[in-house]
Amino acid sequence: MYRRLLPTKNNLKMRKNNKEVESILQGLINKRMRAMEEGEKSENDLLGLLLESNMKDVDENGQPSQGMAMEDVIEECKLFYLAGMETTSVLLTWTMIVLSMHPEWQDLAREEVLGLFRKNKPEYEGLSRLKTVTMILHEVLRLYPSATVFSRKTYKDMDIGGVRYPSGVFIEVPVLFINHDPDIWGSDVNEFKPDRFAQGISKASKHPGAFLSFGWGPRVCIGQNFAMLEAKMALSMILQHFEFELAPSYTHAPHTVMTLQPMHGAQIKIRAI
Ligand code: HEM
Structure with missing residues (x-):
């Protein structure tokens, strides 16, 4: 390339x-x-x-x-590193920021984690029972999707939403805009409300397929279950051992450098508990 x-x-x-x-x-x-x-x-x-x-x-x-071919093996290694590392790490970063902004949700999440694991190392069985933490991660992924767009290419002439496209057209799916569309999510679209995911992803918005933070269709993120598991494990361990809040120097400025990141970093004060 x-x-x-x-x-x-x-x-x-x-x-x-x-x-x-x-x-x-x-x-x-x-x-x-x-x-x-x-x-x-x-x-x-x-x-x-x-x-x-x-x-x-x-x-x-x-x-x-x-x-x-060896070329493909190398490309897969690059893809898995890029697609798998940065995405989950920015999800965790935004989660720390958002839970610092909403201490009431930080407390609820910690209560759930301590209720299930106390201070023991979280195990697989328990991680799948984390309801509040899962809602929080989905809401963070909605507000701050690690990948703000994904693309598709038409392979033949086709009609999408009443528009005719010839073969070979690149279509960008604007995940960030869709995730912030009040017609889909309601007038509180810009607020952090994990409750909207209480009945699962398909019931969180007016359209069951609107949550596109992991993509959609045959090329949907292959690592999504693994990413959620990793994020739940890491967040649980952080919540078990630390309380956190934003440092005064933190400035909220999401911007995109491949993934959606806090432009000036995530300055967070943590306190061991
Ligand atoms: C929070 C974490 C993650 C997010 C938000 C995320 C998001 C995405 C998105 C939006 C796509 C494009 C899907 C599409 O075109 O429909 C994708 C593809 C992909 N992701 Fe993830 N991802 C995450 C974690 C991971 C992890 C941990 C791995 C690997 C262990 C991974 C591996 C991949 C691969 C290999 C693809 C390409 C799939 C294909 O083209 O068939 N991702 N991801």
Whole structure:
């Protein structure tokens, strides 16, 4: 992709960074491949599975076939790192900010967490019973979606909402705007009201499919359950051990740098409990 860009200063920098990332990944992959070729059992992780698929397809067919090419393996590694890391970390950041702004919800969430786990390490079974925490995370994802847009391309002439589009048109789905549309969510759309998710996502708005923070359809976020689990685990552990509030230096200014982030950082005062 970067090879096709105009050679501007920024694009050259991106190309250089991309090359560096790819060479780091290639190094990791080579190391893993050598271990696998030497008969070591592949590690039980995503990279191991991708490489097994890559090696199997080459072996069985004697030539590179429909299996994953090494280029694809590298692209998947980049995608999982980008799609999986930053998104969940900004969700947690916004959750800390919002719960600092709404101490009554921070208290309710802590009460629920302590009721289920006391000060013990949260376990899987209990995490799926967290109702208030789940409502809070959904409401944070509505107000501050980590990914503010996602896109689709028409693959044939088609009619969408009464508009005719030819094949090959890119359509941006403006998640941030949809999540803040009073016609969909009601006149309190800009308020933090986790209660709207009390009956689940499909009943939270006037349209059952309006919550698009994880995308929609066949390409919906593959990591959404994992992300929610991670966020619940991290938030539970924070709530078990700390109370928090915004520092006076915090300035509320959401802005987009790939993901939606607090422009001036998240200065939060925490107190061990
Ligand atoms: C709060 C956390 C997350 C948010 C808000 C989020 C959001 C999204 C969105 C909006 C999309 C585009 C979906 C579409 O086009 O319909 C997406 C795709 C994707 N996400 Fe996530 N994501 C999160 C966490 C994760 C995690 C933890 C992983 C991996 C472990 C992950 C892996 C992916 C992948 C691989 C795709 C591409 C799926 C495809 O194109 O088929 N995401 N995510």
